Amino acid sequence: MAKVPIQFTLNGSEKAEFVESGATLLNALRDKVGDTSPKGGCHQGTCGACSVIIDGELRLSCLTLAETCSGAAIITTAGLAEGGVLHPLQRAFLDAFASQCGFCTPGMIMAAKALLDHTPDPSREDVVEALSGNICRCTGYEPIIQAVLTAARSNSQNVA
Amino acid sequence: MAIRRGRGVAAINYPTGMNLGGDPTQALVHSTPTGNFMVTLSSVDLGQGMKQIMAQICAETIGVPTDRVVVDTADTDTGPHCMGTFASRGTHRAGNAVIQAAREARQVMLEVAAEELEVDARDLETDGQGNILVKGAPQKSISIFDVALSAHFKRGRSISGRGMFLIPRSYPEKETGAMKPSTCYAHACTVAEVEVDDETGEVTVLTVKNIFEIGRALNPKMVEQQLVGGSWMGISHALYETTEPYYPSRDHGGTDFNQYLMPGPGDLADTEIIVLERPSADGPYGAKGPGEMCANPQIPAVANAIFDAVGVRVDTLPITPERILRALKAEGTV
Ligand code: FES
Numbered sequence: 052m053a054k055v056p057i058q059f060t061l062n063g064s065e066k067a068e069f070v071e072s073g074a075t076l077l078n079a080l081r082d083k084v085g086d087t088s089p090k091g092g093c094h095q096g097t098c099g100a101c102s103v104i105i106d107g108e109l110r111l112s113c114l115t116l117a118e119t120c121s122g123a124a125i126i127t128t129a130g131l132a133e134g135g136v137l138h139p140l141q142r143a144f145l146d147a148f149a150s151q152c153g154f155c156t157p158g159m160i161m162a163a164k165a166l167l168d169h170t171p172d173p174s175r176e177d178v179v180e181a182l183s184g185n186i187c188r189c190t191g192y193e194p195i196i197q198a199v200l201t202a203a204r205s206n207s208q209n210v211a
Numbered sequence: 212m213a214i215r216r217g218r219g220v221a222a223i224n225y226p227t228g229m230n231l232g233g234d235p236t237q238a239l240v241h242s243t244p245t246g247n248f249m250v251t252l253s254s255v256d257l258g259q260g261m262k263q264i265m266a267q268i269c270a271e272t273i274g275v276p277t278d279r280v281v282v283d284t285a286d287t288d289t290g291p292h293c294m295g296t297f298a299s300r301g302t303h304r305a306g307n308a309v310i311q312a313a314r315e316a317r318q319v320m321l322e323v324a325a326e327e328l329e330v331d332a333r334d335l336e337t338d339g340q341g342n343i344l345v346k347g348a349p350q351k352s353i354s355i356f357d358v359a360l361s362a363h364f365k366r367g368r369s370i371s372g373r374g375m376f377l378i379p380r381s382y383p384e385k386e387t388g389a390m391k392p393s394t395c396y397a398h399a400c401t402v403a404e405v406e407v408d409d410e411t412g413e414v415t416v417l418t419v420k421n422i423f424e425i426g427r428a429l430n431p432k433m434v435e436q437q438l439v440g441g442s443w444m445g446i447s448h449a450l451y452e453t454t455e456p457y458y459p460s461r462d463h464g465g466t467d468f469n470q471y472l473m474p475g476p477g478d479l480a481d482t483e484i485i486v487l488e489r490p491s492a493d494g495p496y497g498a499k500g501p502g503e504m505c506a507n508p509q510i511p512a513v514a515n516a517i518f519d520a521v522g523v524r525v526d527t528l529p530i531t532p533e534r535i536l537r538a539l540k541a542e543g544t545v
């Protein structure tokens with residue numbers, strides 16, 4: 052099958068790859084670029100484990116064709132920590148024991164980041180709504196909801 | 212037609228491990244040249260926290276900080292044998308094996324320290340911070356770092372230990388059929404409150420209050436995490452999860468996990484967890500197995516609450532709206 056050249060920024064750094072035409076962004080990120088933080092849970096848009104942020108919007112990388120991402124700015128959970136310091140969401144997930152097997156965690160954190168980027172002071176209902184496309188088998192969700200609310204509070208304290 | 216409220220209670224005893232051809236786990240512990248300790252196991256960590264707990268158990272037994280212990284579960288081909296992390300057996304079986312291996316390693320460590328300090332090994336103790344001291348004369352001490360260097364480069368000793376824990380196979384008694392299928396029971400009780408819509412059969416779980424007796428909680432935050440997630444999973448088993456949601460015809464069954472329902476973050480019951488710690492006699496530092504048991508008592512508690520609400524006993528899981536409506540119809544209530 053014909054290879055297609057794509058160029059995008061991943062967590063701020065330039066990437067250029069040849070991908071199979073029709074390859075998903077999830078496969079391009081994991082197998083070509085080597086960013087394995089987005090997980091393939093269902094490969095059909097129902098679990099949220101593959102969530103990434105493309106040009107500021109939360110997207111499912113398993114349903115996004117890699118070739119449609121040329122010129123895009125892509126953010127994944129792997130790019131959140133800066134200089135070895137965890138992002139407030141990562142810190143809060145750790146502190147709240149919001150991750151067990153960890154398979155859902157990168158997708159949850161992307162969904163939460165997309166929420167907080169638009170809604171820095173969310174209600175519990177906002178958080179539940181934002182996470183409703185992401186499945187977790189282990190935690191029972193409550194610790195995840197609490198982690199997102201805690202991260203939102205710590206963000207607003209940093210600004211104040 | 213109305214929304215009816217009900218409350219149900221259930222209590223369970225839950226086993227640790229199982230009884231097939233015996234239930235063994237083995238462990239090896241050795242020190243690196245710089246006095247860190249490596250625990251080698253085949254007991255897999257699948258997110259339940261096996262590595263953290265085994266590191267704590269090894270550190271406690273040898274007398275070093277937990278961050279001086281590395282747990283390697285990488286290879287079941289080459290590691291010491293373990294039946295596996297299932298049946299809530301990981302902490303209990305592997306933990307006991309690690310204690311035995313760590314004790315043996317500690318003994319060698321104290322012997323080497325005794326040679327270095329020119330004292331009797333029985334007069335030595337650890338301070339938990341990485342040092343070995345003479346009892347009653349703590350100014351006479353040596354770091355475990357130096358002991359390990361001495362063992363490796365001077366005295367030719369291997370600071371290591373072998374551990375194994377076996378629950379032997381239990382055969383049924385001929386007369387009565389009685390046998391010991393497992394060991395070390397954990398206990399739990401759940402009270403669930405539900406609302407049932409007797410027109411649609413829909414169930415909303417309002418609250419679940421769970422009390423778990425799980426022996427000593429070796430890592431209380433991780434135990435809590437397991438119990439919170441398990442309580443959610445119990446409700447999921449009670450009301451949602453099945454591979455055949457569109458009974459009675461199997462042709463209408465789900466073909467992948469997309470059709471496998473579980474409650475999402477918007478369907479959570481108000482959940483309370485209380486932990487009772489009654490250290491077990493044969494568990495590592497008193498632990499039992501809190502793994503599977505935490506997802507069990509919610510199921511009968513929810514079934515009882517539904518009975519309390521609308522007066523029907525649904526004895527097939529999950530208790531779907533359809534099953535409730537059929538039961539109501541059979542009762543002639545609707
Ligand atoms: S892998 Fe993309 S939603 Fe499941």
Ligand code: FES
Nearest residue numbers: 151155187188189
């Ligand atoms: S932590 Fe295991 S799926 Fe969420």
